[in-house]
Amino acid sequence: MSFSQRLFTAILPRRWAESMEAESRSWMVRCPCGCERSVWELGGIRWKASGQPRRYMRCPKCGQLAWHSVTRDPAANPPIPSGKYHV
Ligand SMILES: [Zn+2]
Numbered sequence: 453m454s455f456s457q458r459l460f461t462a463i464l465p466r467r468w469a470e471s472m473e474a475e476s477r478s479w480m481v482r483c484p485c486g487c488e489r490s491v492w493e494l495g496g497i498r499w500k501a502s503g504q505p506r507r508y509m510r511c512p513k514c515g516q517l518a519w520h521s522v523t524r525d526p527a528a529n530p531p532i533p534s535g536k537y538h539v
Pocket residue numbers: 483484485486487511512513514515516
C-alpha cells in the first residue's frame with residue numbers, strides 16, 4: 453500500500469476503509485496499448501467520485517508516456533451503503 457492508502461485505512465473506520473479500497477479497486481486505469489490496472493494497485497485512492505478523468509503517466513507495459521483513461525468497471529462495483537454507517 454502507498455503512504456496515502458495506509459494513512460486513510462488507519463484513520464477511517466474499518467467499514468469506510470473497506471468501502472474505499474473496494475471502490476478504488478473498481479476504478480481501472482487503461483493505457484491505449486490495452487494495459488489495465490486498478491487505481492488501488494497504482495497506490496491511489498478514488499472514493500465517492502464520479503466522472504471519467506484522464507491521467508498522463510508512464511505505462512509499465514509499453515513504457516510510453518500516454519494519456520490513460522480512468523473508468524469504473526461496473527461488474528466490480530459493489531453496492532455503496534447509503535449513508536448509514538455503524539462504526
Ligand atoms: Zn501501455
